[in-house]
Amino acid sequence: MDKSNGGDAWKIFNRDTEAGRLLSKLYGVAARVSYPEPRRRRSNSTIVNPNDREGGAPTRSWKTTCTVHSRDKKAEEAKERERKRNSARVLSLAVPKVGRRHITDDASHGKGINLVPRRKTEAVCRNTVEEALNKKRMYRPPRSISSDEEKARLQRMMTGDSPSPPIAPKSSGSKFDAVHPATLFDQLLSEIDERRQHQLAMEEIGVGDDTREKTACEIKERLEHLKRLDPQRALEEVQKRMKA
Numbered sequence: 001m002d003k004s005n006g007g008d009a010w011k012i013f014n015r016d017t018e019a020g021r022l023l024s025k026l027y028g029v030a031a032r033v034s035y036p037e038p039r040r041r042r043s044n045s046t047i048v049n050p051n052d053r054e055g056g057a058p059t060r061s062w063k064t065t066c067t068v069h070s071r072d073k074k075a076e077e078a079k080e081r082e083r084k085r086n087s088a089r090v091l092s093l094a095v096p097k098v099g100r101r102h103i104t105d106d107a108s109h110g111k112g113i114n115l116v117p118r119r120k121t122e123a124v125c126r127n128t129v130e131e132a133l134n135k136k137r138m139y140r141p142p143r144s145i146s147s148d149e150e151k152a153r154l155q156r157m158m159t160g161d162s163p164s165p166p167i168a169p170k171s172s173g174s175k176f177d178a179v180h181p182a183t184l185f186d187q188l189l190s191e192i193d194e195r196r197q198h199q200l201a202m203e204e205i206g207v208g209d210d211t212r213e214k215t216a217c218e219i220k221e222r223l224e225h226l227k228r229l230d231p232q233r234a235l236e237e238v239q240k241r242m243k244a
Helices: 018-027 073-091 122-137 148-159 184-204 208-229 231-243
Strands: 042-048 058-062
Touching (some): 184 208, 184 231, 208 231
């Protein structure tokens, strides 16, 4: 350390605070580290303003060198100029005008109805009708199975010379031969019995798990309907079938 400046070391204050700056001015001791003064970059050309009070003192045009929020001002200005140039080029393009044509002669361009999309003209409609009539006129039915022998057989059958055709056999079984119930209550009871018998048959062959839930829901719906029709009789019928 230099001895000449060793005694004045206590006079060097921190200049980050207002008190330090005032004490530094009071004692007039410079800091050990001399920082260069900040300077702004200037352009090489100077502009002389003749109307200046100083009598034509040169004034320099300042140039921005910093970026604000990571955006260069010069680059932004260049982009803006390019955008305006592109907009001007787009506006200068020759675009065909659609829908601004005035039709003066209807005879040369046809009727306006022909310009409507998805609308058939009179000629097309007439051709369609004529084509349908031609198809109907030229239609021939396909060859049928019946022949002259079949016609003769049917004629003899109608006059009584031939026995009548056999009657279709009736289906057997208690389900089809049962007498239809006269009331809605009896109809619901018969449907419940049919489902019970069907489920018992399915249980006997070992596949009752597939239809048990569905049959139970159908029987429950019909029981609810029976209760709405006649609650007392419905209760008696249920007890009778549970005992059986």
